Amino acid sequence: MTGSFRALLVRDLKLAARVGGSGTMGLVFFLAIVTLMPFALGPDLNLLARIGPAILWIAALLATLIGLDRLFQADQEDGSLDLLRLSPAPLEVVVLAKVLAHWLVTGLPLALAAPLFGLLVALTPEGMLAMVTTLLVGTPALTFIGAIGAALTATLRKGGLILAILVLPFMIPTLIFGVSAANAALGGTIPFSTPFLILIALSLISGVVGTFGAAAALRSAE
């Protein structure tokens, strides 16, 4: 079982590195949104610093959506999904390996790039630290929630739009608590740990629900 998990993880990471995969695309998209914001809002540094965490979180959420539709669709198209069904490990383990690989090449780079992009919206050093922490903890929730939508739309030819409409409402709680945790770290009336612990809980819940939900969706797909 661990052999299958590791083999699939390594394969997906290799593929992401080889094709130049969705990781770099998400990162460029993230950069594009964050760069455009100061141009639209004007050079008011106080305003930018105040709404900076919200901008970064929205950009990260949208960047996560990019490339999510290929998570299972690519394997569905070339028949690899039929091969994945023959695994000695349960389908849930297969899904977990794929989602983990996807997060490592999309979610993780977003979190690590946040301080750099935070410069563009005049974030303070404490703000940058808060962004890295909340994105690091929150992006797994986005990826796991998206995995259910990706599994449901794996057989659809233009599934990207339906996927976005399906999963966006379920990503809103993560967005709310991610932004409020980042804001709490910068000062405010609520302590940082309250929204941050809820964010952790959201990620853990989506980890379980996303894995089983996506596996169930793949099983029922013809």
Place this chain on the structure above:
Amino acid sequence: MRLSVENLACERGERRIFEGVSFTLEPGDALMVRGRNGAGKSSLLEILAGRLIPAAGRVLLRDAGERSLPECLHYVGHRDALKAALTAGENLVFARDFLGDPALAPPEALAAIGLAHALHLPVAYLSAGQRRRVALARLLVAERPLWLLDEPSTALDSASQEILRLLIEAHREAGGIVIATTHAPLALAGAQELTIERTPVLEATS
């Protein structure tokens, strides 16, 4: 292991494709599935591979230990399940590690199917027949008793078809079971034959 299929029926899009398909296969047996285009040959293999759920009937597996049917079989379908960006060798290494029960090393498996030179070539550079052979080499890297082959000789030249025939015979001698759909006569010794006919669509009586 022993495989028996009883009264299997398949529906796709609420239409009955075939029904009443039964057969029993012992170790060393081969079954050639024949039928016209659209008769449901591929659907039969997809049911056995666990991709489709049968509308009726059942598939029984005996003497297979604790393994479930999907863990006992190799499936080579129309889509070759190869990643174009990876080399032939990397594809086979993945298949061996993922499926478990490793048999031949990937270079040996490629050599057995006459593609030793493709080990370090990305699959994207290979021709249709060569890709099909890499997919067939997957049969050799992991040990599984049941081979499900959907039109395995498509795009293969006559020399490769002969290699495929020898591989199937060797697998049967080792106690394996092969189920293949094919139009081209693949001369297997003592193979059972099954002809699938499409269930006629009943006219609505007014």
